[in-house]
Amino acid sequence: MTVMLNVENARKTFTMHLQGGILLPVVQGVSFQVTAGECVVLSGPSGAGKSSILKMIFGNYRCDGGRISVRHQGEMIDVAGAEPRLVLNARRQTIGYVSQFLRAVPRVAALDVVAEPLLMAGVARDEARARAGALLGRLNIPERLWSLPPSTFSGGEQQRVNIARGFISELPILLLDEPTASLDAANRAVVVDLIAAKKQAGVAMIAIVHDDDIRAQIADRTVDVTTFAAAA
Amino acid sequence: MVEVTGASDQPLLVAEGLTKSYGRLAACRDVSFVLYPGEVLAIVGESGSGKSTLLQMLSAQLAPSGGRVSYRMRDGVLRDLAELGEAERRFLFRTDWGYVHQDPAQGLRMAVSAGANVGERLMAVGWNNYGRIRQTASSWLERVEIDVARIDDAPRTYSGGMRQRLQIARNLVTEPRLVFMDEPTGGLDVSVQARLLDLMRSLVNELGLAAIVVTHDLAVARLLSHRVMVMKEGRVIETGLTDQVLDDPREPYTQLLVSSILPA
Ligand SMILES: Nc1ncnc2c1ncn2[C@@H]1O[C@H](COP(=O)(O)OP(=O)(O)OP(=O)(O)O)[C@@H](O)[C@H]1O
Ligand SMILES: Nc1ncnc2c1ncn2[C@@H]1O[C@H](COP(=O)(O)OP(=O)(O)OP(=O)(O)O)[C@@H](O)[C@H]1O
Ligand SMILES: [Mg+2]
Ligand SMILES: [Mg+2]
Numbered sequence: 001m002t003v004m005l006n007v008e009n010a011r012k013t014f015t016m017h018l019q020g021g022i023l024l025p026v027v028q029g030v031s032f033q034v035t036a037g038e039c040v041v042l043s044g045p046s047g048a049g050k051s052s053i054l055k056m057i058f059g060n061y062r063c064d065g066g067r068i069s070v071r072h073q074g075e076m077i078d079v080a081g082a083e084p085r086l087v088l089n090a091r092r093q094t095i096g097y098v099s100q101f102l103r104a105v106p107r108v109a110a111l112d113v114v115a116e117p118l119l120m121a122g123v124a125r126d127e128a129r130a131r132a133g134a135l136l137g138r139l140n141i142p143e144r145l146w147s148l149p150p151s152t153f154s155g156g157e158q159q160r161v162n163i164a165r166g167f168i169s170e171l172p173i174l175l176l177d178e179p180t181a182s183l184d185a186a187n188r189a190v191v192v193d194l195i196a197a198k199k200q201a202g203v204a205m206i207a208i209v210h211d212d213d214i215r216a217q218i219a220d221r222t223v224d225v226t227t228f229a230a231a232a
Numbered sequence: 233m234v235e236v237t238g239a240s241d242q243p244l245l246v247a248e249g250l251t252k253s254y255g256r257l258a259a260c261r262d263v264s265f266v267l268y269p270g271e272v273l274a275i276v277g278e279s280g281s282g283k284s285t286l287l288q289m290l291s292a293q294l295a296p297s298g299g300r301v302s303y304r305m306r307d308g309v310l311r312d313l314a315e316l317g318e319a320e321r322r323f324l325f326r327t328d329w330g331y332v333h334q335d336p337a338q339g340l341r342m343a344v345s346a347g348a349n350v351g352e353r354l355m356a357v358g359w360n361n362y363g364r365i366r367q368t369a370s371s372w373l374e375r376v377e378i379d380v381a382r383i384d385d386a387p388r389t390y391s392g393g394m395r396q397r398l399q400i401a402r403n404l405v406t407e408p409r410l411v412f413m414d415e416p417t418g419g420l421d422v423s424v425q426a427r428l429l430d431l432m433r434s435l436v437n438e439l440g441l442a443a444i445v446v447t448h449d450l451a452v453a454r455l456l457s458h459r460v461m462v463m464k465e466g467r468v469i470e471t472g473l474t475d476q477v478l479d480d481p482r483e484p485y486t487q488l489l490v491s492s493i494l495p496a
Contacts, residue, residue: 105455
């Protein structure tokens with residue numbers, strides 16, 4: 001199987017300069033691999049560092065040591081040491097991220113929020129918007145909301161817009177931070193189906209889910225983040 | 233490490249060791265970076281940290297005390313700005329670059345019509361068909377959300393937000409490859425700022441512009457830029473991917489800066 005992501009000995013400590021420079025060790029020795037078509041679930045209690053690991057893979061948080069190798073355009077690149085330009089490239093072409101909360105851009109319609117990753121990948125506007133509409137429809141977002149900015153949507157609606165934005169493009173690696181947390185049963189089932197379809201398409205996924213039932217449905221493997229606990 | 237190949241592989245602008253001293257005050261010290269086509273760089277930092285000084289050196293309006301700026305001309309050759317001839321320099325200012333001032337009165341001619349403000353840049357690059365100039369000017373007014381019925385009015389009759397949008401239209405009409413902006417949303421009230429930011433964000437994306445944006449507003453940096461440089465006392469103290477610097481700031485000063493604003 002093709003290894004899409006290889007994390008080796010990654011380490012993260014925050015230094016809180018405004019609190020007298022105290023060190024907040026989060027994780028150390030983080031090591032795992034994800035192959036194409038596989039969904040690995042990160043488990044562990046609140047504060048264990050699950051979201052931090054996803055953010056390090058996405059290049060949103062710095063990595064203080066180790067390597068985070070990602071298969072980008074057929075070559076392994078180390079996100080931990082890459083130039084910003086290369087990380088941005090990898091985000092456009094390789095790594096998608098569904099964050100726990102939607103970071104809404106003011107005044108941009110939900111349909112365009114979802115279509116944007118396709119536009120960046122060079123898909124024509126009409127086609128991008130048509131595909132965005134189809135996905136929003138599948139996630140039960142009523143059509144009357146499509147032209148509105150999501151900032152006034154309910155928590156669950158915002159999360160579904162966020163999911164649609166993450167799932168619309170054909171990126172080979174997807175990071176999912178509690179994608180089903182604020183959804184009802186019907187919409188959770190839609191997300192489980194979307195994840196299954198991504199697996200079929202060979203996408204490598206790393207997910208954080210608290211719900212045992214969802215985890216059982218999507219996980220090919222579980223990685224226990226508490227084994228990476230950093231000594232305080 | 234692999235190189236990602238493509239047209240944007242060649243730097244557009246290269247700054248090396250830029251320094252500016254005023255007597256004993258070093259307003260800007262040893263600043264080096266590379267900007268690629270289509271990249272948006274934000275320069276943030278407190279008042280007096282040297283942001284505007286740096287921007288003026290980058291845009292050849294201020295001679296550095298040390299270091300140099302090189303720019304890739306349209307023929308593909310990287311040239312030292314200090315060694316350009318007058319005609320080449322004029323070409324950059326009129327066509328290839330835009331400069332958006334915080335105060336629109338500095339970037340516009342306040343007493344001539346909006347249409348002429350936009351059309352003037354086209355005439356400077358040799359356009360002479362009045363009908364085409366006017367048509368292009370109106371389509372740009374539309375793009376920056378100014379009612380075309382106001383095309384014959386002078387910007388002194390416009391609101392602050394409209395003036396700023398007109399200044400942007402005037403700058404972008406010649407399809408520059410690089411735009412400098414010094415506090416483009418400063419002095420506007422919050423709702424007007426939000427609208428201007430959305431507009432700038434979509435124009436920069438659509439046109440694939442490179443831009444260097446000076447701002448003390450981190451929300452502006454987050455929304456517009458790919459990369460940030462944090463300045464303090466004339467030096468760059470931290471630099472990186474915008475969301476990384478804002479979400480995981482490393483330097484004490486950057487942590488202070490980030491903690492003192494509301495999350496974007
Ligand atoms: N930007 C940051 N600055 C300082 N500390 C942070 C930052 N981000 C996370 N932390 C700290 O790192 C630790 C791990 O946080 P993280 O969000 O990764 O946990 P988690 O496992 O995802 O928890 P949860 O299940 O509650 O979402 C926490 O102690 C958190 O406070
Ligand atoms: N022409 C000048 N002569 C003397 N000192 C100058 C001159 N221009 C700038 N300075 C000084 O250089 C320092 C940097 O100024 P600069 O205008 O670059 O700051 P800035 O970061 O843009 O600040 P602000 O956010 O307030 O616009 C300041 O201490 C300023 O007083
Ligand atoms: Mg979390
Ligand atoms: Mg200034």
